[in-house]
Amino acid sequence: MSYTIEGRTGTWEIVVGLEVHAQVISHSKLFSGASTTFGGDPNTQVSLVDAAFPGMLPVLNHECVAQAVRTGVGLNAQINLFSRFDRKNYFYADLPQGYQISQFEHPIVGKGVISIELQNGDVREIGITRLHLEQDAGKLLHDQDPTKSFVDLNRSGVALMEIVSEPDIREPEEAGAYLRKLRQILRYLGTCDGNMEEGSMRADVNVSVRKAGEPFRTRCEIKNVNSIRFVMQAIEVEAARQVEIWENGGEVDQETRLFDPGRGATRTMRAKEDAHDYRYFPDPDLLPLVLEQAWVDDLAAHLPELPDARRARFQAEYGIAFYDAGVLVAEQAVAEYYEAVARGRDGKLAATWVMGDLFAALNRTGNSIETSPVSAAALGKMLDLIADKTINGKIAKEVFEDMVETGESPDAIVEKKGLRQVTDTGAIDAAIAAVLEKHPDKLAEYRSGKDKLFGFFVGQVMKETKGKANPAMVNDALKAHLDV
Amino acid sequence: MLTGLTLTQARAGLTTRKFSARELAQAHLDAIARLNTALNAYITVLPEADVLASADAADARYAAGTAGIMDGLPIGVKDLFCTKGVRTTAASKMLADFVPPYESTVTANLLGAGAVFLGKTNLDEFAMGSANMSSAFGPTTNPWKRKGDEATALVPGGSSGGSSAAVAAGMALAATGTDTGGSIRQPAAYCGIVGLKPTYGRCSRWGTIAFASSLDQAGPMTRSVADAGLMLEAMAGFDAKDSTSSNRAVPQFHKAVGKSVKGLRVGIPAEYRAPGLSADVVAMWEQGIAWLKAAGCEVVDVSLPHTRYGLTTYYIIAPAECSSNLARYDGIRFGLRKDAPSLDGVYEATRAAGFGQEVRNRILMGTYVLSAGYYDAYYLKAQKVRTLIRRDFEQAFENVDVLLTPTAPSAAFAQGENMDDPVQMYLNDIFTVPASMAGVPALSVPVGLNEVGLPLGLQVIGKHFDEETVLSVGGALEAAAGFTHTPSIHAGAGA
Numbered sequence: 001m002s003y004t005i006e007g008r009t010g011t012w013e014i015v016v017g018l019e020v021h022a023q024v025i026s027h028s029k030l031f032s033g034a035s036t037t038f039g040g041d042p043n044t045q046v047s048l049v050d051a052a053f054p055g056m057l058p059v060l061n062h063e064c065v066a067q068a069v070r071t072g073v074g075l076n077a078q079i080n081l082f083s084r085f086d087r088k089n090y091f092y093a094d095l096p097q098g099y100q101i102s103q104f105e106h107p108i109v110g111k112g113v114i115s116i117e118l119q120n121g122d123v124r125e126i127g128i129t130r131l132h133l134e135q136d137a138g139k140l141l142h143d144q145d146p147t148k149s150f151v152d153l154n155r156s157g158v159a160l161m162e163i164v165s166e167p168d169i170r171e172p173e174e175a176g177a178y179l180r181k182l183r184q185i186l187r188y189l190g191t192c193d194g195n196m197e198e199g200s201m202r203a204d205v206n207v208s209v210r211k212a213g214e215p216f217r218t219r220c221e222i223k224n225v226n227s228i229r230f231v232m233q234a235i236e237v238e239a240a241r242q243v244e245i246w247e248n249g250g251e252v253d254q255e256t257r258l259f260d261p262g263r264g265a266t267r268t269m270r271a272k273e274d275a276h277d278y279r280y281f282p283d284p285d286l287l288p289l290v291l292e293q294a295w296v297d298d299l300a301a302h303l304p305e306l307p308d309a310r311r312a313r314f315q316a317e318y319g320i321a322f323y324d325a326g327v328l329v330a331e332q333a334v335a336e337y338y339e340a341v342a343r344g345r346d347g348k349l350a351a352t353w354v355m356g357d358l359f360a361a362l363n364r365t366g367n368s369i370e371t372s373p374v375s376a377a378a379l380g381k382m383l384d385l386i387a388d389k390t391i392n393g394k395i396a397k398e399v400f401e402d403m404v405e406t407g408e409s410p411d412a413i414v415e416k417k418g419l420r421q422v423t424d425t426g427a428i429d430a431a432i433a434a435v436l437e438k439h440p441d442k443l444a445e446y447r448s449g450k451d452k453l454f455g456f457f458v459g460q461v462m463k464e465t466k467g468k469a470n471p472a473m474v475n476d477a478l479k480a481h482l483d484v
Numbered sequence: 485m486l487t488g489l490t491l492t493q494a495r496a497g498l499t500t501r502k503f504s505a506r507e508l509a510q511a512h513l514d515a516i517a518r519l520n521t522a523l524n525a526y527i528t529v530l531p532e533a534d535v536l537a538s539a540d541a542a543d544a545r546y547a548a549g550t551a552g553i554m555d556g557l558p559i560g561v562k563d564l565f566c567t568k569g570v571r572t573t574a575a576s577k578m579l580a581d582f583v584p585p586y587e588s589t590v591t592a593n594l595l596g597a598g599a600v601f602l603g604k605t606n607l608d609e610f611a612m613g614s615a616n617m618s619s620a621f622g623p624t625t626n627p628w629k630r631k632g633d634e635a636t637a638l639v640p641g642g643s644s645g646g647s648s649a650a651v652a653a654g655m656a657l658a659a660t661g662t663d664t665g666g667s668i669r670q671p672a673a674y675c676g677i678v679g680l681k682p683t684y685g686r687c688s689r690w691g692t693i694a695f696a697s698s699l700d701q702a703g704p705m706t707r708s709v710a711d712a713g714l715m716l717e718a719m720a721g722f723d724a725k726d727s728t729s730s731n732r733a734v735p736q737f738h739k740a741v742g743k744s745v746k747g748l749r750v751g752i753p754a755e756y757r758a759p760g761l762s763a764d765v766v767a768m769w770e771q772g773i774a775w776l777k778a779a780g781c782e783v784v785d786v787s788l789p790h791t792r793y794g795l796t797t798y799y800i801i802a803p804a805e806c807s808s809n810l811a812r813y814d815g816i817r818f819g820l821r822k823d824a825p826s827l828d829g830v831y832e833a834t835r836a837a838g839f840g841q842e843v844r845n846r847i848l849m850g851t852y853v854l855s856a857g858y859y860d861a862y863y864l865k866a867q868k869v870r871t872l873i874r875r876d877f878e879q880a881f882e883n884v885d886v887l888l889t890p891t892a893p894s895a896a897f898a899q900g901e902n903m904d905d906p907v908q909m910y911l912n913d914i915f916t917v918p919a920s921m922a923g924v925p926a927l928s929v930p931v932g933l934n935e936v937g938l939p940l941g942l943q944v945i946g947k948h949f950d951e952e953t954v955l956s957v958g959g960a961l962e963a964a965a966g967f968t969h970t971p972s973i974h975a976g977a978g979a
Contacts, residue, residue, distance in 0.1 A: 048586060052812040054579065055566045055588060055691040057726050087808050089854070091831055098811020151816065279854035281863060284698035284805055286727050 003171035005209065007243050012209045014239040015216060016169035017129075018231075020182060022161045022192035023136065023200035024067045030135050030159035031058030031101065038198055042141070042152035050157040052096035057285050060085075064159040065289065066299055067191040068108050068133050071161055073300045074189045075128050077112025081293060083132075085286045089279040093151055094138040102162075104280040107132035108289065114185065115308065116177040117326065126178050127166030136160050161192065167206065167216065172232040179203060179228045184307050188332050196226050203231050205259075207238045209246070217242075218252045222259050222266055234259035238266045310335055318347025327355060333369045340376035345383050353379060357397070361404045374403045382410040394467055395419050422469040428477050431464040432457075436481065446482060457482065486511040487654035487975035491557050491711040492738070494657055498546055498556045505546070505556030508657075509539035509600050512558045515975035516602065516655045519627075522973060525640075525650040527563045527621045528571050529603035538600040545598060554718045555598025560650045560659035563604035564611055565591045565702070566691040570601075574693045575609045575619035578813045578820045578838030588691025589723045590660065590702045597718035602656055606646025609840045610810065611667055611695045614912040616645025617899065618842040626675060626896050627653040627971035631937035634972060638896040638938070641671030641912075647705045648675035654975025658706040658715055662692060664699045665798050666892075666916025669928035672705055673891035673941025676930040676969060678958070679705045680712040681916075683949045684923035685730035687716075688723030694809040696802035697728075699920050709929060709958040713737030716951065732949055740952035741959035746780030748957065751884035755791035756915060762894045764934035769890050772931055772942045775964035776888065776957065786884055788876040793869045794918040799910060800853050800866035801921075806843075807850025813838060845906065870921050877922040877945075886957050887945040889915050891928040895938035915943060925951045927958045931965040939969065 005012040029036055032049035049056045072079050086104040087097075109131035117123050138156035142149050163182065169175050183194035183201060194201045203226075208219035222238060225231045238259075242252050256270040282288075305313070307329045314325040314335075328351065329335045342350035358379065362372060382399060385391045391399060391414060402413045414420055422428060435457060436443050446453040461474050486508050489497070497503050513532055520526050535558070542556030566572045566584035573579045587595070595601070608618040616624040616639055624645040626638040640649040644661030648671035651659050661668035663681035672679025680703045687702040694700060704715035717738065722731040752773065757766075773783055815821035815834030822833035839847070853862035880887065892912055902909045919926040925948075928941040942961060946954035970976065 051817055053586070053818065054572070054574070054582070054584070054693045054812070055689070057690050059725060059727055089808050089811060091811065091814060091828075093814075093816055093827055096812060096817060098814060099808050277856045279808070279851065279856075279859075281804060281808070281854055281859070284696075284728075285694075 003173070005239060005243050007247050009247050010211055012211060012239070012243050013170060014235065015167050015208045015210060015219070016175055016235055017167035017206040018165045018169065018175060018178060019204040019206070020163045020179070021202045021204075022071075022163060022186055022194070024064050024133075024159035024161055025191055025193060026061060026063045026067060026159055028061055029157040030061055030064050030133060032157050034157065036158050038200070040154050042150070042154065044154065046153040046156065050096065050153055052098070058101060058283070060286060060289065061159065064133060065108070065291075067159075068131060068161055069291070069296055069299050070189050070303055071163075071186065071191045072109035072112065072131055073296075073303055074185050074191075074306055075109070075112035075114055075131065075163070077128055077131065078110035079291070079296050080106065080108055080110055081291045081296070082106060083108040083289045085133075085283045085289070086280045087283045090276050092137070093149065094140050094156070096138070096153065096156060100135050100137065101283055101286070102134035103132035106288075114178070114181055116174060116181045118173055118177055124174065126168045126174070129164040129166050131161050131163045134160050134162055172235045175205070175235055176228050176232045179231060181307075184330065188304055188306055190304070196228070199226065202226055205231055205234055205238075207235055207242070208252070209239050209242045217246070218254050220252065220255055220257050220266070222257050223269060225259050230259055230261050233261070233264065234266060237264060241266065314338075314347075318342050318351070320347055320351045324351050324355060331369065337369050337372070337376045341380045341383065345380060345387065349383060349386070350380075353383065353400075357400050361400075365404065373407050374400070378403055378409055385410055385414065389421055389423060389470055390414060391419055391421050392467075392471060395421065419468060422465050423473060425473065425477065428461070428465070428469055428473055429481075431461050431469065432477055432481050435460045435464055443482075454478065454482070485654075485976045487515050488970075489657060490708045491554070491658050491706060491714055492708065494557055495553075495555070498542075499551070501546070505539040505542035505600065506536055508556060509535050509558045509602070511975075512602055512654075512656060515653070519653055519655055519973060519975065523625050523627060523649050523653055523655070524622050525606055525624050525646045525653065525655055526560065526603040527573055527575060527606050527619075527646065530570065530601060535600060535602060542598050542600060552596065552598035552718075553714060554594055556600060557598070557657050558600045558602050559594070560603060560605040560647055560656035561591055561601055562607055562644055562647050562660050562662060564607060564662050564693045565660060566693065567591055567601070567604065570604065572604065572693070573621065574611070575607045575621055576838060576840070576843070577620045580620070580820065582819050584691075586691060589688035589725065590692065590719045592691075593721060594660070594718050599718070605644070605650050605656075605659055608643035608645070609843050610693065610806070611643040611662055611664060611700075612806070612842050612846050613642040614666070614670060614909055615639035615897070615899070615902065616642040616671070617903065618642075618840055620840055623899055624649045625899070627973035628674075628676065628896060628938055629972040633936070637899045639674065639899050641674035641892070641896065643667040643671070644679075644705060645671045648672055648677055648679070651675070651677045651705050651707060652971050653973055658704060658711055660702060660719070661705045662695075662700055662702050663916075663920065664695050664701075664802060665920045666913040668703045668705060669916045669926060669941070669943060670892050670912060672928040673930070673939065674896035676939030676967065676971065677705060677707055678709055678712050678930065678962075679703065679928045680716060680951070680954075681919070681926050682716055682720060682951055683730070683925045685728055686720045686925070686949070686951070688721070688726040688729045690723055690725040696805040697809060698805060699802060701920075709927070709955055709962045710738045710741040712927065712958075713739070713741055713951075713955045730949070735952055737951055737955055740955040743956045743959070744780070745776065745957050745960045748781045748886065748953065749884040750776050750781045750783050750957065751786035751880055751887045752783060753786050753788045753791065753880070753887055753889060755788050756889045758893065758914060760893060760911075761890070764895070765890045765893060765940060768932055768934075768940045768942065769888075772888055772961060775961060779960045779964065781957070781960075784884060786880045786887065788873075788880060788918065790869060790872045790876050791918055794873055794921055795910060795914050797866045797869045797873065798913070798917040798921060799849070800862050801870065803846040803850030804854050804863050805850070807847045807854065810839075810843070810847055873918055874922040877918075877924055881947045885946070885953050888957075889943045889945065891915060891941035891943040895934050895936075895940055919943075919945045924948055925954050927954050929958045929961045929965070930967045931961055932967065933969055939967070
């Protein structure tokens, strides 16, 4: 256990479980045909169902069900062929029906597991308790009028997956790694865009503390934390707050709290005595959701390759290191870029170029992989030029910088600048002759036993050929000339 | 008398151009104008010009030979069905000014079949009641009177009391109803008309204001069993917008009426011989059994052992669903709104002003039975009992084709009676609730008058999606009973 809190009464460890709300990528809402596009004008993407008009009924969107199943498979989880929708009853102005349709007793996805990697290279497994489908609520706008609040129902009814972890997390860093890994899987699957700033992924953080070997103590739930950094901060400050309470002889109350990033502290949102009684019961407007195993199998068979599998394959197929493979699969677009470069070529060399010169160029020019000035095809072509000895590695750097600058193809640049590698033995011989003629003293020293000067001659010949000579050929020819 | 026709007779008259849809509509508008003050059967009567325009369009279709099965037939629509552009109140202050921008599937189907809507009929608030006494627009009065006691106003039953009174009094040829625990059948029996609750899922619930979603079912209220079949044909059918609607084909129900019932097995459930059943009802039941025997049915005793838990179970499940279904009436997006300084204040003020006592009672009961700590003891147990009740029916139907029971324990009672004891009021549903819990089709047929001249109905309950056998047996009862009585207040009376 690397993360602990040293209190006056001893050492405390933290226990954390995360509930992540991930907005499902789908064209329409979970139970209505209204659009789910982000950023529409208020109340322009609202059906009569979403606004809960009298007599309106929900109809399940099967694309959302498929997305939940894909996610479940991606989380190595049990897919429940029988699940059910329940009503979670409470009043709020952003909840038109007066209840949220959710899955309480019978979620669509059961237990699963994902493995996370910490900075020191340790790999841990974090259990998934369940995943269920539910409706999102609308949004209240309090800044439009001094005395009134406004309601925007565009988000009302959009499908969410609530993904609940086991209380397996023991450090803030693990929570961060868990969220990053989860987001990576969701993005690979195309089931959630994982965009925390737009609110399409949000986390509720359950935190408690205990001394080694103790059963769980009372936990607090920190609601709606909207960045990975804040999740890690919230865990730290909340754990410290709880240790303080226990050590002062107090009791931690089970309550719902909010994290205030400005103050770097959590505060009470809803005390235990104000906790809602949600009066869950099966939604009589919807039939139980019964899936066929064959349909689930078909979805699983057509799943995109997931990060862990792709990382292993990159190692095996392209002979690259575990760490490098991890960097290259972190983002799906990077992985696809890399693979387009590496396929049929030297995988290690491709990795060196992508992680080295390409990443540096993207950084420098403020681009992402999607907007890269050098396409994967162009970089691949450049590697081909190295492989067929049209250019050497040194010239390649120059060509690459030109590609970043101009967006031109590597062969065009090579032609334009006359960078083609010299492989003509006559030309190389001529360059050698010129160099030897210029440096009779050095030649004499070499011949009298100063072997180290060989490198000097190589350098001079390369200079003479403006760097374009094939280094191996220069080596061979020089040896022939010098060792007569 | 145009207002005294059955749908079948009126359709024949329209087809042969004996009279026009316009004349038929006008006769009903006149009857409504004359009688609605006394009966309060309609909450909203459509503007005369609109009604006549619909009728003219129907006449044009008859002339063109393109008339639908309900074409030109003037009917009432229970004010629980949302009607596009026409105020839909659910008899509640909450929706007193609510004009839906959409048409319910059932009324859209009826309009598609050519029906002419006269107006929106009265009901118990949000369909919660058995006497039509809880309407925010005042009670509907039953057009029937006790012999020798014309002064006492009787209830038409509920919750579809406006529909039953309108059909009985000649203010509509037929009307739509909804039935959650007996809301079509009991008022049909109290007003001497036919009422059919179809199998759950037969008619779409989309656009019908929800009371208890797992029980609500729309159905026809008519003057003959054949009419009920005809109108159900127009109302029923699969609707992709209602996940609980059935995709079974809709048969030509009216053709089932008149079919021989010879050899059908009719079950008489022992448990329906409940204490407190009035003697006239018992006698009518015996008469019904005798008629069916005479028609060639085989009558057998059956047992539905969980019947006695039906009412209690119903009064847990229906309020539980209603407490959730009615949460949307919060003053935020539509309907009544009472402003207050806080959000909770808006809810409290709006719902206190918008909901009447009976609705509040049921919301409170429903909230209670779903609450943490009570859910298992009430809601969950009630669901288990519901399964047992359903199984009772399934087992009985292994041996019989239909069941015959009284529709209600007594004839119509007076307005004001049963009002101080809600449990007494709820007992009116004792014979209708079990079929609702099981989701099976059930029909009430008027079969005679009691000693004070009030109509009594018998109930035929059938297997899931076997409305046809129910209608056949109902038709046999109708033929044997020859019920032709008319109520004291009637469009034809004194005219």
